[in-house]
Amino acid sequence: MDLLHVFILAVIQGFAELLPVSSSAHVILAEKLMGYDPSAPDMTFLLVMLHTGTMFAVIVYFWKSWKKTYFSSWESFKKQAFYIILATLITGVLGLALQSIIKHVFFGGASSFEIEHLFSNSKLMAAALISTGVLIILSSRLDRGQSGEISLRSASIIGAVQALCLPFRGFSRSGATISTGLFLGVSRQKAEEFSFALAVVLTPAVILKELYRLVHAQGLQTVAHGQVFHSMVLSLLGMCFSFGAGLLALKWLSSWLEHGRWHLFGLYCIGFAIVVLCVN
Template sequence: MTLFHVLILAIIQGLAELLPVSSSAHVILAEKLMGFDPSAPDMTFLLVMLHTGTMFAVIVYFWKSWKKTYFSSWESFKKQALFIIVATGITGVLGLTLQAIIKHVFFGGASNFEIEQLFSNTKLMATALAAAGILIILSSRLDKGQTGEITLGRASMIGAVQALCLPFRGFSRSGATISTSLFLGISRQKAEEFSFALAVVLTPAVIAKEFYRLIHTQSLQHTQISQLMVPSLAGMIFSFIAGLVALKWLSAWLEHGRWYLFGIYCLVFAGVVLLLG
C-alpha cells in the first residue's frame, strides 16, 4: 500500500464518513478495487485511523455550537450528557447483542468469528446502503421543519437505531441517527449536533478495540505495525481536512431541505456495489 493509496482512501473516508452515505461502504469498495482485503487487520487499522481524523474534524466543526447547547450551564451539561450516555449505552448493549446473535445463528458460534468478516459481503453492504437510503428519503419527506428537542426517550430510540450501524457496513451512522431524529420531530440543527456528539463518544471505543485486535493478531509483526503508523497518520490528516468540507456540505443540504438527495445517492450506490462487488 503506497501513500497515494492512503490519500485516495483518506479523501473518500473524510467525505463519506460525515455525509450520510456510509464511509465504510465507500472505503471497502475502493480497497477492493485497488486489490486490498477490507477484512485484513492492516486495512481495518487504517480505516480506524481515518475515522480518528474525521472525529477531530467533527470536534473542530461543532465546538462553537456545542458550547452553546451542551456547555452553556452546568444543568445543561448534565442533561445533555445523560442523553448521550444513555444513547451510547443502548448502542453498546444492543450492538453487542446483535453481534452475538449473528455469530451464533449464522456462524455456528465459531470461536474465531469476528464481525469484520461481514465487511467483505457486498450483498449485505448493498442491502444496508439501500435501507439507509430509504430511511433518509422517508425522513426527509416527513420533515416539516420541526422544532423539537432531545429527550431521554428520543435519545434512547436514536441509540437503538445507531446499534444497527455497528455490524452492518453500509448502514450510515449519521444517516440513520439524523433521520431517526427527524422522524421524532427533533429540529434539524439539534439532530445534527446530537448525531455527531454520539460519534465523538463512540469513536474512541472503536479505535481502542481495533488497536487491541491489531496488536494481538498473529498475521502482523510489531515491525509491520510500526510501518503502518506513518501512512496511517498521513491518512488521518487528509481525512480531517476532507471531513471539514463534508460537514459544511451536510449542514447546507440539511438546512435547505436537500436531505433526501443523500438517500437517492445511497440507493444508486447500493446498485454500484452490487455491480462491482
C-alpha cells in the same frame, strides 16, 4: 499499502464520512478495487483511524454550536451529557447482543468469528445502503421543520438505531441517527449535533478495539519487524488527510440538511448500492 493509496482512501473517507452515504461502504469498495482485503486487521485499523480524522473535524466544526447547546450552563451540560451517555450505553449493549446473535445464528458460534468478517460481503453492504437510502428519503418526506429538542425517549431510540449500524458496513451511522431524530420531531440542527456528538464518544473505543486486533493478529514477531509500526504511521497520516476533507464535507451536509435537500443523500445511497453490486 503505500502512501498514495492511503491518501486516496482518506479523501474518500473524509468526504463520505460526514455525509450520510456510508463512508465505510465507499472506502471498502475502493480497498477492493486496489486489491486489499477490507476485513484484514491493518485495513480495518486504517478505516478506524480515518474515522478518527473526521472525528476531529467534527469537533472543530461543531465546537461553537456545542458550546451553546451543551456548555451554556451546568444544568444543560448534565442533561445533555446524560442523554449522550445513555444513548452510547444502549448502543454498546444492543451492539454486543446483535453481534452475539449474528455469531451464533449465522456462523454456528464459531470461536474464530469476528464482526469484521461481514465487511467483505458486498450483497450485505448493498442491502444496508438501500436501507439507509429509504430511511433518509422517508425522514425527509416526514420532516416539516420541527423544533423539538433531544429528550430521554429520542436519545434512547437514536442509541438503539445506532447499534444496528455497527456490524453492517453500508448502514450509515449519521444517516440513520439524524433520520431517526427527524422522525421523532427533533429539529434538524439538534439531530445533527447529537448524531455527531455520539460519534465523538463512540470512536475512541473502536480505535482501541482495532488496535488490539491489529497487534493480536500480526503477533509479536511482526511487531518486532516493524510492520505494525508501519501500518500505524500510514494510518496516522491518513487521519490527517481525512481531517481536512471532513471539514469541507461538513459544510455541504449542513447546507443540504438545512435547505431541504436531505432526500438527495438517500437517492445517492440507493444508486451507490447498485454500483457496489455491479462492481462485485
